[in-house]
Amino acid sequence: MMPDWILSPARLAGVGGLLVAYAALCARVAWTVRRQRLDVLRDNDAPAAAGDSPAVLVAYASQTGQAESLAHEATRMLRESDLRVTLLPVDAVTANTLGAHPRSLWLVSTTGEGDAPDHALGFVQNVLTERVDLTGHEALVLALGDREYRHYCAFGERLQQWLTAQGAKSEWICVDNMSCSALRLWQSGVSALRQELLCDAQESRPGPPVEEEWLLPPEATIFRLARRTLLNAGSQGGALYQLDFVVNDSDLPHWQSGDLASLCLPADPEHARDYSIASIPADGELQLLVRQSTRADGSPGVASNWLCTGMNVGDSVALTIRQHSSFRLGDNANRPLILIGNGSGLAGLLSHMRARIAGGQGEQWLLFGERYPAHDAILGEQLRQWMQRGRLARLDLAWSRGSGERTYVQDVLLQQADVLKTWVERGAAIYVCGSRQGMGQGVHHVLTQILGDEGLRVLSQSGRYRRDVY
Template sequence: MNTVPIIPDSAPFSAEQRAWLNGFLAGLLNRGASSGPAPTGASASPQCPLLIAFGSQSGNAESLAKRLAREATGRGFAARAAGLDSLQPADLVREQNVLLITSTWGEGDMPDNAMSFWDSINQNGSSPALTGVKYSVLALGDKNYGDTFCLAGKKIDARLAELGAIRVVERVDCDVEFDDLAKTWSTSVLAALESTATLSLQASSNPIITTEIVEESGYSKKNPFQAQLIANLELNATGSAKDTRHIAFSLAGSGLDYEVGDALGVYVKNCAEVVDSIISAHGFDPHCEVPLPDIGTASLRDAMISHYDIRHLHGITPGNPGSVADFVTNLRKLQPRLYSIASSLKAHPEEVHLCVGAVRYEVHGIVHKGVASTFLAERLPLGETTGIFFHVAKHFRLPTDRTKPVIMVGPGTGIAPFRAFLEEREATGSPGKNWLFFGDQRRATDFLYHDQIIEWVQKGVLSRLDTAFSRDQEEKVYVQTRMLTAAAEFWQWLEEGAHFYVCGDAKRMAKDVDAALHEIIQTAGGNSAEEATAYIADMKKNKRYQRDVY
């Protein structure tokens, strides 16, 4: 046999890789010179497996995981991306190399599609040891949530280590601007895994391909469309304690489209009066030039209105921040806000609608305003434009089978995606039944989209409507109360394959609705608590229980 080295010592491979390549290529050369059968072991070994698991509520973690899978494949791994709801601990043991990307939801909660996986690894004695599994975690979150920032990722990272997995790169915790940190993390983890893995001939002999983050063609978060505001209508009647607005933007000339269930990203500005009060309190010159978060400079006043997040500065006692440059350095970048879309393109071509509750409150005599909500309600004039982009929400979709029943729970501005759902179901002639639970404070002043909803009832588009106006009687009544009252029919719809959707407040409403769902499955369905939990887990796995909560 030819034993002359084919790959020289100067080649950019490890000694182990050179030895393997020399042996393999020598076998190929000898097979070509022989009329006999190919020697055993002359085929290339399999590529190194890499599982990229994601826990995703709004789609960011899923998008990053799929992007990383493409990059890893280009570098020679046999990579695949998979939702945590499709995985068991045994999958990690089998694939050995695991990268996990997860967001945190609500008050430090796991994303919906990560709950069953978390339960499977967090129950003592039920999870296999993960000895030998190499892993790293990328956690997505929002620092505004304080102690619960990236908590889901932190919990999973710690638990995998407890089960014996080997952390190849320390966990990275990302704030809302995650692209740069995610790229740094992915580069580090792939390099770490490459250093410990023996890759196939294809992976070792081909140039390493680095897939950079590819921006979407056309308009996107980094290249928003300047959309014109074409409607700003008050949805509450006189006497309401709330200020809820129907907001509509024109998409004319953008070429953009969306699906019901998606979200709209809106670029907003801070209130000029608030900015002026902060600048005055600190004694700064509003016209001095300061650096912007990304690139370039602007006057301090313009930078604070359009580019920096000042929420935690409003109402503070001025201290001694030092120079203006030091002051600005401590500010976070002003982020666009995501809103559930409240319209269907089939009903409103070249338009996108929102349902926005303006936030205003007073603390110690100081009036506070929600940055985005009051920007849309009072500071963006009709006919003016602001940057928008669409955020795909694959986790929140109508059933592809249009005959399936749909149950929707959306109190307050949570009605937004269900207005879109019902417009879509009507426009497509979907034969499936529709049931809406809507709640707010008072029927006379807070029945959002009243006329349109009642028309759907009259047309039969809405098979059933249950409302809960909490302050119309002495005893508070909420959407979950109405669910329990209708438990028997609710269970019947579930058994018919109904898809269940919830939109709105994550802190209380969504948890109370989830508790009511468990109770209905137990009482009306005759199930134990454990059976109800399994029933709901199966609903989530089959995309029959979807939430858009915030």
Template sequence: MQLQATNSPFTQEQAELLNQLLPTLTESQKVWLSGFLAASQAAPSASGETPQAVPAAAPAAQPVSKEITILYGSQTGNAQGIADSSSKTLKENGYEVTVSSMSDFKPNQLKKLKNLLIVVSTHGEGDPPDNAISFHEFVHGKRAPKLEGLRFSVLSLGDSSYEFFCQTGKEFDNVLEDLGGTRLTPRVDCDLDYDEPAAEWLSNVVEALNGKQEEETGGVSPAGVPAASGESQFSRTNPFQAEVLENINLNGRGSNKETRHIEISLEGSNLSYEPGDSLGIYPENDSVLVDMLLDELKWNAEEIVTVNKKGDVAPLKQALITNFEITVLTKPLLQHAAQFTENEKLHELLSAGHEEELKNYLSGRDLLDLVQDFGPWAVSPQDFVSMLRKMPARLYSIASSLEANPDEVHLTIGALRYESFGRNRNGVCSILCAERLEPGHTLPVYIQHNQNFKLPENGETPIIMVGPGTGVAPFRAFMQEREERGAEGKSWMFFGDQHFVTDFLYQTEWQKWLGRGVLTKMDVAFSRDSEEKVYVQHRMLEQSKEFFQWLEEGAILYICGDEKNMAHDVHETLIGIIEKEGSMTREQAEDYVARMQQEKRYQRDVY
């Protein structure tokens, strides 16, 4: 409706100006303007008199704060990627956004926030990631403030094959409510395939912030999920088909292990990375396992099925090889599957009071076990694949420097083979690389940036690296990078494996770096070369005095490898060394380590 001098109290000139202005205003600007005009009518005049109020159609809403803080807790970089790209989308929607790691955020600022978005992963058995620990402790502690004026929303990342799925996100969501905060939107818990739910969460957040429906705002672009690398068009959702250049076994003849060194070309991708980042690979399932599954279900391998929400289709066998995860069981999968069988054992397994039995069943079994154990099945191929998770990418620590190897990325991958419940099992990606990947083949890949595992900007800062087995990978990248930069800071490597003769990964390279002074010191532990097993933490203890001296000089400590055993033992050893050499109590030593983490002087890439 157009204003005219004849249908309003305005002059023709005023009406024309208003007709030009009003269509350009957003809904929030109109609300603010109506509130401003109402307030100006109610305010005393310069003479001290109060003007008569003009009739208002409705009370004006309070203006929505345009300031948003996004805090992320991230171990591998996924949560940080979502936080960064969410910030970009929110800024495009007119908001002022601050993004921060939880470890960098000052907790006393929390009570000043109006809008808070939490993006956090769950690590290990329900634990916060390293850079979320201090903030997690604060909000659950006695010093946490009341947050009645806070609006918040939580995006939680996890893996439903773990018992404590998205536990950290659930805890943040609950405690912020307990402190008085109000949810902007409900928490969203994401499995490994987080792209679509993360985009939907962000869309709902923007709707809630704007106070209107998505169709009025024009929606939120799917770019709300993280792009994997700056200017490149290739990402987690659009991987690059990278050619394999080399694939060699690093272990010597007679070794109990098989560790592949794989060199991959990134030429033409415009992908870039830094030491400490990871490469994501989308693998394929073994066709032999897929054939066994199809034989058990007596299905036609060529039957066409829909493989995603976009409506893409593929023959059933190819879909099971390429599109879906079939080697890991989760509780949600069993709950879906129970709809298609009357097998009493499965329904009993999922009933209350059988949690421990269910946990034991899920461990070490795959989709073929499920099909064999709980038939007969009344399910179509389409319904069957619809309940499966999308094939998740496998992340591997990059073992090269882009400065030293332009247009290439190197990986160090241990082949996983084991026997479980009477059947031989294989790691999906590691055995693809070990047995079926040749030079000239291609792999769908993307870069996973990880700002939580990075070399110091100052090349004079000393570093200590602890990386047994394939945990050596990022430290090979560190050494290549420091050599290219001409870094002069001291460096100390702790490496361990089973046998010196067959399992000393990249031995000649370490020796050359020692000879050239790029690497200052190296200690090795080969557990099977002596009667009593020796591990990297034992070498740390043997060098405890010098180790602590390096820490006192400001050295950054890096740990890479198995979390459950190695990383736990190294962490305990670290506390013991600080306690002994620093003449501290256990509590003081733990505080020392906590400060190291806060200062980014204790960084872990564990799995």
């Protein structure tokens, strides 16, 4: 059982230390941005055979890596046909960039109830509010979302409307949960653009053949469910299970902490579901934490119900490992980490803690929220042991139910504001994983209170504030 206590905060150093740390942070951001721009210039060198063919802009806004992966795949296909392509995240796209490209492909995700991905907020504020003459420009927008949310393609729709309002000829495709049929429509649109460009550049000669299904998913691995453990017996919330998968006849595929496991259900092969991986390859198994969810009408969630009660221990399932570049450790591997989450969001944080413990890297501070300390102390013994052995520097817990006052993880974060500032001054990165509604929004609001809009923006731009909220 997790200890129901909160560590008392250390006091801050002087204002001078804060200014020095902030200056160092700004310098780090400038270096990171410069390095990213150099990477973009390197990756966007035109192929030698491209000649004077018109350049295509491929822009992506990705929260979990799906849109980014599809953007890279479309770019690869076009470049293999010796076409000039500029590949950029939307936060690097400007009005001048658009004006320099007669055609564009957009691959954008919507998060939560209609929001743009975190890294796209600057684009929303600085470009989507501008008037830009895009007369004659042709665009194709792929909008990724999840129909379980009411406005599941809202960001893509907003982008489409903006492009049209600027005079562009624009079409869009809304994709529910990586629907294969919708992705085939997108593939057809990109292939048609490719052929049109090749005909223009080669005086109507057909281009080199392209495989019929170039938009293929990454290779899946067959896993077997070795164990399923109920982690919150007696809880009034949804049952939360730990699922341990193993591979029988081959080695585990490689993944990094922060990555995702994607699967399609036997009853719904058209739609893939993503789950945070809680383990690392060195553990010898792939571990998920899955909440058995219930829809608003009382019916069980299709994917979670199958994983938690439908499949039997010993059954096999095809899982695809997906890189989640925006939630990996990356340059933060050796920094102090502030890990914030609730419920099944502990999975994405566990993988980082385990990776850092295995590598002997850095300090870690976990702030975690659940319902009742008596029933929802998820993996409490493991966390307690890590504290005792010095693997966790701090552990702060929030209980929203029980005999005491209701406390949420954002409340604990506000109480520990001085400690948070001290950690950030020392270079800490902040990772948030769990529910968007309530926890995710509340934590973001409190972090803005503590660090200020500009301080949080600087952390986000430098990759030191990363979120996986759903």
